[in-house]
Amino acid sequence: MTTATNGSRTAVDDAQGHGRLAGPPVSEWAAAFAxxxxxxESVKVEIAPAYGAFINGRFxxxxxxxxxVNPATEAVLSRVAACGEEEIDAAVAAAREAFPKxxxxxxxxxGKYLFRIARRIQxxxxxxxxxxxxxxxxxxxxxxxxxIPLAALHFFYYAGWADKLKYAVPGREPxxxxxxxxxxxxxxxxxxAAWKLAPALACGNTCVLKxxxxxxxxxxxxxxxxxxxxxPPGVVNIVTGAGETGRLLVEHGGVDKVAFTGSTGVGKRxxxxxxxxxxxxxxxxxxxxxxxxxxDASLDQAVEGIVQGIYFNQGHVCCAGSRVLVEESVLGxxxxxxxxxxxxLRVGDPLDKNTDLxxxxxxxxxxxxxxxxxxxxEEAGGFWQSPGDxxxxxxxCKPCLFEGVQPSHVVAREEIFGPVLAVMSFRTPxxxxxxxxxxxxxxxxxxxxxxxxxxxWVAKQLRAGVVWMNTYNRFDPTSPFGGYKESGxxxxxxxxxxxxxxx
Amino acid sequence: MTSxxxxxxxxxxxxxxVREAPSVDxxxxxxxxxxxxxxxxxxxxxxxxxxxxxSMTDLTTLEGKDSPEKVRALCQRAIRPMPDDERVLxxxxxxxxxxxxxxxxxxxxxxxxxxxGICVASVATGFPSGQSSIxxxxxxxxxxxxxxxxxxxxxxxxxxxLAGRYGEVAEEIRETAAACGRAHLKVILETGELVTxxxxxxxxxxxxxxxxxxxxxKTSTGKVSPAATMPVTLCMLQAIADxxxxxxxxxxxxxxxxxPAGGIRTAKDALHYLVMVQETLGPLTPxxxxxxxxxxxxxxxxxxxxxxLVRQLRRMATGVYAAGYDLAGS
Numbered sequence: 001m002t003t004a005t006n007g008s009r010t011a012v013d014d015a016q017g018h019g020r021l022a023g024p025p026v027s028e029w030a031a032a033f034a035x036x037x038x039x040x041e042s043v044k045v046e047i048a049p050a051y052g053a054f055i056n057g058r059f060x061x062x063x064x065x066x067x068x069v070n071p072a073t074e075a076v077l078s079r080v081a082a083c084g085e086e087e088i089d090a091a092v093a094a095a096r097e098a099f100p101k102x103x104x105x106x107x108x109x110x111g112k113y114l115f116r117i118a119r120r121i122q123x124x125x126x127x128x129x130x131x132x133x134x135x136x137x138x139x140x141x142x143x144x145x146x147x148i149p150l151a152a153l154h155f156f157y158y159a160g161w162a163d164k165l166k167y168a169v170p171g172r173e174p175x176x177x178x179x180x181x182x183x184x185x186x187x188x189x190x191x192x193a194a195w196k197l198a199p200a201l202a203c204g205n206t207c208v209l210k211x212x213x214x215x216x217x218x219x220x221x222x223x224x225x226x227x228x229x230x231x232p233p234g235v236v237n238i239v240t241g242a243g244e245t246g247r248l249l250v251e252h253g254g255v256d257k258v259a260f261t262g263s264t265g266v267g268k269r270x271x272x273x274x275x276x277x278x279x280x281x282x283x284x285x286x287x288x289x290x291x292x293x294x295x296d297a298s299l300d301q302a303v304e305g306i307v308q309g310i311y312f313n314q315g316h317v318c319c320a321g322s323r324v325l326v327e328e329s330v331l332g333x334x335x336x337x338x339x340x341x342x343x344x345l346r347v348g349d350p351l352d353k354n355t356d357l358x359x360x361x362x363x364x365x366x367x368x369x370x371x372x373x374x375x376x377x378e379e380a381g382g383f384w385q386s387p388g389d390x391x392x393x394x395x396x397c398k399p400c401l402f403e404g405v406q407p408s409h410v411v412a413r414e415e416i417f418g419p420v421l422a423v424m425s426f427r428t429p430x431x432x433x434x435x436x437x438x439x440x441x442x443x444x445x446x447x448x449x450x451x452x453x454x455x456x457w458v459a460k461q462l463r464a465g466v467v468w469m470n471t472y473n474r475f476d477p478t479s480p481f482g483g484y485k486e487s488g489x490x491x492x493x494x495x496x497x498x499x500x501x502x503x
Numbered sequence: 504m505t506s507x508x509x510x511x512x513x514x515x516x517x518x519x520x521v522r523e524a525p526s527v528d529x530x531x532x533x534x535x536x537x538x539x540x541x542x543x544x545x546x547x548x549x550x551x552x553x554x555x556x557x558s559m560t561d562l563t564t565l566e567g568k569d570s571p572e573k574v575r576a577l578c579q580r581a582i583r584p585m586p587d588d589e590r591v592l593x594x595x596x597x598x599x600x601x602x603x604x605x606x607x608x609x610x611x612x613x614x615x616x617x618x619x620g621i622c623v624a625s626v627a628t629g630f631p632s633g634q635s636s637i638x639x640x641x642x643x644x645x646x647x648x649x650x651x652x653x654x655x656x657x658x659x660x661x662x663x664x665l666a667g668r669y670g671e672v673a674e675e676i677r678e679t680a681a682a683c684g685r686a687h688l689k690v691i692l693e694t695g696e697l698v699t700x701x702x703x704x705x706x707x708x709x710x711x712x713x714x715x716x717x718x719x720x721k722t723s724t725g726k727v728s729p730a731a732t733m734p735v736t737l738c739m740l741q742a743i744a745d746x747x748x749x750x751x752x753x754x755x756x757x758x759x760x761x762x763p764a765g766g767i768r769t770a771k772d773a774l775h776y777l778v779m780v781q782e783t784l785g786p787l788t789p790x791x792x793x794x795x796x797x798x799x800x801x802x803x804x805x806x807x808x809x810x811x812l813v814r815q816l817r818r819m820a821t822g823v824y825a826a827g828y829d830l831a832g833s
Contacts, residue, residue, distance in 0.1 A: 024558055024597040030792035032551035034781050039543035141541055300741045301531035336748070344782045353543035388790065450526040470528050 036346070039353040041140050045130045047217065053081040053240055054223035056094035057233025062087055066242070068216055071137035072350050072359040072394040080216045083239040085248055088208075091237040092254040095179040095206040098234030103176045103204035107163030114159030114202060116229035117222075121152040121194075124225070128218055132190055133350045135217040137359030137395070138313050140351050150475060151194035154493075157477035158198035161498060165203060168498045175503040176204030177280060178256030183246045183270075184219075185262045186212035186361050187316040187417075192261055193219050195492050197236060203501040205257065206235045210249055212262075213242040214362045247273075255279060259500065261318070264415070264441075264486050282490025282500040284318065284482055286415040287443030290436035291321035291472060292458065294429075295330045297448035301470070303337045306421070309446060309472040311345060311399045314357050315419040316365070318487075319444035321472050323405075323412060325432050328425045335403060335423060342386045342399050349391065357419060360395040369397050369418035376402050376411035376420070407438050415441070429454060433461040442484025446472040465491075512677070514670030517709060521669045524708040525745075527700035527738055536733040539779045549774065550819055556773040557584060557812045558597040559798045560805055561624055561762065564604060565631075565725065571611045578602055578615035585813045592820050599809060600798040601654060605630075606647040613651035624654035624689070628679060631693070631724035633658040637675055644682040654687040655679070656804075658724060661696045664706055672706075676713040689719035689762055689802075694735045695727040703735055707742035711759050717799070719760035725804065730765025733779060740783040743795075747784070758794065764804025770815040773808060 052059040064082035069075060081087070102110070121128065128151075129143040138147070165174035180200045184192035189211055200207050211219035223238045239245060243266070250258045251273050257280040260270050264286040274281045291309050293302045309321025326334045350358030360366040377383050382403030390396035401421040405412045412422045426432040436445055445464040447455050459467045465483045468474060475481070480496035482488060490500045544552055562581045564573060581599045588596045601622035602612050612623045625647040629635035635643075644655055657679045663671045680688050690710040694703050710720050720739055723730035743759045761780070767773060780801055785793035795801050817825050 024554075026555065026558060026597075026797050027792065029551040029555040029558075030796035033544070033548050033555055033777060034786065034792040034796065035548060035790065036542065036544065037546045037548040039545045145541070296526070298526045298528035298531070300525070301528035301535070304531050304535050343786075353541070450528075471530060471534075 036354045038349075040349065041130055041133075041351045041353060043126055043130060045127050045134070047078050047131070047134075050079040051081065051216070051220050051240070053083050053087050053091070054220065054226070054236070054238040055087060055091045056237065057227065057231075059223070060087065060090070066213060068135060068214065070134050071214075071361055072134075072391070074393050077135060078217065080220075080240045083210075083241040083245045083248075087239055088245070088248045088252055091208045091239050092179060092181075092249075092252050094234035095208050095237055096254050098232055099176075099178055099206045102206055102232060102235050105204070107165060107202075107204075110202060110204065111159045111162035113229060113231050114155050114162060114198060117225055117231070118152045118155035118159060120225045120228055121148065121155065121190075121222075124221070125149070125152070128190060128221060130351070131221060132215075132218050133358065136186060136189055136215045137350050137361050138316075139355040139358040140353055141355065142313060147188055147191045150477070151191045154191070154194040154198045154477045158202040158497075161199075161495070162202040165498065165502065168495050169502060174203065177501060177503050178205060179254060180205045180207045180257045180259060180501065181249045181252065181255040182207055182209045183250065183258075183260045183262065184209065184211055185318075186215040187313060187318070189215040190218040190222060193222055195261070196259055199492070199497045200259075200501045201235065203498055205501050208237045208239060208249060208255070210239050210241065210246050213240070216240040250274065257281075257501065259490070260284070267488060280500065282492075283488035284490070284492060285443075285486060285488040286417075287318050287320065287441045287483065287487050288323060288413065288415055288439045289319050289321050289441070289444040289446070289464065290323045290325055290439075291446040292426075292432045292436055292448065293324065293326045293330070293334060294432075294447075294449035294451070294454065295327040296450045296454075297470070298450060299330060299334060299337060302448040303334060303341050305446060305448060305470070305472040306338060307341050307345070310421045311342070311357060311419050312473050314360055314397070316361055316417055317473065319466060319473065319481075320417075321444070321446050322416060322420065323422045323424060323436075325424050325426050325435055327432075328427050331423075331425045338401070339384060339386075342401075345386060345399050347386070347388060347390055347396060347398050357399060360397050360418065363395055365417065366395040366397060369416060369420065372411060372414070372416045372418070372420060373400070376409065376422075379409045380405045380411055380422070382423075407435060413439065429458060433458060437461070437463050440486040443482075443487035444468065512673065512713065514673070517669045517673035517712070520708050520712045521705045524701075524705040524742075527704045529700055529734075532700055532738060533734045536737045536779070539733065539782065540775050542775070542778045544774045544778065550816065552774045552777050553770055553812050553816050553819075554597055555796065556770070556777060556803060557809065558600060559801055560599040560803045560809055560812075561601045561603045561764070562599045562809055563602075563725070563764075563804055563806045565626060569605060569608055571608070574602070574604055574608045574611045575615055577604075578612055578621075580809065581621050582616065582619050584809050585816070591817060596813070596816065600802055603656065603804065606643055606650065606652070609647050609650040609652045622653040623651055624656055625650075625652040626656045626658075626724070628657040628675075630656070630658055631726040633660050637678065640675070641678055641682045644679055648682070648684055648686050652686055654689060655683050656689040656691055656721060658691045658693060659706065659710070661693050664697070664709075665702075669709055673709055673713045676710055680714055680718070687718055688714055689721045689760075690714060691721045691724055691764075692739075693724055693727055694722050694731075695729045700734065700738050703738045704742055707739045711742060711746050714759065716757045717760065719762050719802065721762040721764055721804065723763075723765040723804075725765035731763035731767055731804075733775065736761070736763045736776065737779055737783060740780065744784050758800055760800040760802065761795070762802040762804055767803055767805050768807050768811065770808075770811045773803060773812065776803070
């Protein structure tokens with residue numbers, strides 16, 4: 001803009017006669033601002049060189065150990081016990097011994113312990129968030145604002161149920177099952193521990209929990225919290241290790257109930273192993289959830305939902321909206337807006353408060369994602385990845401999408417568990433529903449439209465455990481979560497979440 | 504500046520513009536707006552952001568008790584927001600973008616800021632209610648321009664808009680734009696009276712369709728509560744983005760400016776707004792600044808914000824917060 005064309009005397013553009021102000025470096029300031037200088041989390045968290053397993057209220061050293069690394073730097077954080085038969089036996093025996101007393105405790109007394117755990121999680125929230133980010137690679141913004149607060153909320157919520165179980169199962173006496181073997185994934189380490197432990201303990205069960213081998217540290221901090229609140233020994237046991245440790249645990253004869261969250265492949269093996277036994281089983285497995293965007297949706301907000309649906313936690317989310325179905329008439333507009341929004345996502349140091357996408361959880365997971373990116377490029381084409389650099393060390397994958405994906409393509413069928421979105425189109429609501437349901441999974445779905453009647457019709461047709469309307473990836477302890485089809489069975493959260501732990 | 508829009512648009516066009524405005528989902532809009540606040544702006548970025556915000560401020564006084572003396576003091580503050588900047592910071596801080604006054608004060612302000620590069624903005628058109636006849640309102644614009652206003656902040660007829668008389672609202676905007684001549688126009692929607700985000704979006708689209716490249720849309724008069732909020736501003740920025748790109752439709756490429764006004768009091772608020780502009784309107788290449796990060800396309804309408812911006816810049820340089828008497832005379 002110059003004086004000649006519009007007559008405005010703006011301080012920035014008009015050089016004439018304003019010597020002092022001639023060109024204040026507005027564009028320099030804008031560039032310096034837009035760069036977002038590093039804003040690293042400043043608190044340092046103590047991590048011991050080695051951690052034992054938590055059995056019968058004590059940390060127990062084992063002969064075998066394994067390393068847990070920071071996926072953002074590849075540095076070893078600590079050595080952790082690799083639990084074998086001996087430790088699993090000891091943990092199950094401890095849980096078995098603690099069970100009668102814990103189950104006989106009045107509900108309100110059990111509730112007090114859960115309230116204490118919840119409060120301790122809140123008090124130690126910052127430390128837990130930093131540890132979660134260092135061990136798992138997720139951005140501090142998410143561990144601080146989502147993982148840790150929600151974990152505390154789950155304990156608060158189920159603490160409230162502990163003395164009201166009769167109201168959850170009217171007409172019968174609520175009875176705990178016994179010893180619960182709980183195996184959890186690496187995507188939300190502490191939160192998944194809370195999802196498993198809180199309802200089980202509220203109902204009077206005792207637990208042996210196995211965190212994932214890449215992210216054991218916050219579960220071990222939770223063990224410390226159990227000590228701090230004087231939880232009776234044996235009520236919660238935490239055994240670390242890889243797949244073999246998990247197998248030993250779920251196949252142990254002293255276990256009454258198995259709860260597993262993780263991949264569908266492992267879930268099927270567990271189901272087979274448990275089938276010939278008396279053990280109860282709940283599974284929360286994989287997904288290939290669809291986000292359906294109709295032309296009458298609020299598109300800017302739908303784009304926001306798509307981004308939260310798939311790029312939240314680097315896409316390491318079982319209910320990630322990894323397929324987006326867009327009505328053809330707005331496909332171009334949605335994809336353009338999406339790419340623009342993806343360009344604003346900042347990938348890098350998870351401990352930086354401005355990071356939106358942190359590190360991929362492990363080398364193995366990065367390899368898996370890259371395998372799918374290769375397959376997708378061959379089959380689907382239309383690959384687009386947000387621009388920008390990533391650090392040289394660590395495991396990284398910038399947010400990306402495939403356009404023009406067909407239902408037969410591997411990126412539309414298989415769970416990738418990474419920041420990879422498959423974009424497809426549809427013309428009618430019937431076609432949208434058919435495509436959304438065309439998957440062996442059925443964990444979640446999203447529907448975006450301004451029209452209430454359409455939302456209700458579509459939601460009714462979808463075979464998915466959670467259907468979000470004009471939002472995505474919103475979690476609350478009061479709301480049940482779980483799958484249809486190969487996404488598993490049983491519900492976690494809400495009053496429904498008590499049922500798998502009551503006889 | 505061309506005013507060809509005024510000659511070619513019909514009432515049917517205006518009704519269509521409103522009808523075609525996209526719906527706005529309140530829950531996700533507010534969620535996105537909160538997200539900007541979690542950006543942590545530190546060190547060099549913070550200093551740059553504070554200076555940028557200072558250079559984008561329309562320092563405002565709009566009171567019945569405004570006097571020439573008060574306007575002169577305001578202008579001094581506008582020219583030199585931190586009188587001891589060279590001693591404390593080792594550099595001159597930028598002046599603000601404009602002083603914003605009632606039409607009767609335009610002459611005084613013009614005299615004070617002449618030669619400084621600071622613009623004189625004047626509210627007009629029956630500010631703040633807009634409840635005068637269109638003839639009176641246009642006359643007020645002409646007088647302000649004649650007295651030396653570079654920018655005119657008009658109010659729309661919210662009553663007409665809420666009653667669905669979109670053609671009438673649009674006609675008033677076009678006539679005001681014509682009366683502005685070479686002066687820039689800022690169209691105040693008074694979002695606090697439009698209430699819903701859908702209305703804000705419709706009014707934004709209607710205003711944008713009837714103003715010129717480089718003109719502004721503005722949230723509020725500052726006389727109605729709530730004034731500017733982050734979700735409302737985001738909603739308007741999205742309208743501006745859609746006008747610029749018009750994805751999938753014919754893109755006009757016009758850059759409409761944005762001015763949130765009222766309620767932005769702290770440096771922290773201002774930095775959050777800048778984050779929102781940066782991430783909503785570009786950059787098309789990441790790592791670069793949005794083309795809207797300039798006083799020619801983004802303004803803060805505020806009276807007390809300048810004090811806090813200066814206070815924060817002083818603290819960044821000295822490590823201590825200024826006492827009240829350090830700011831005396833400002």
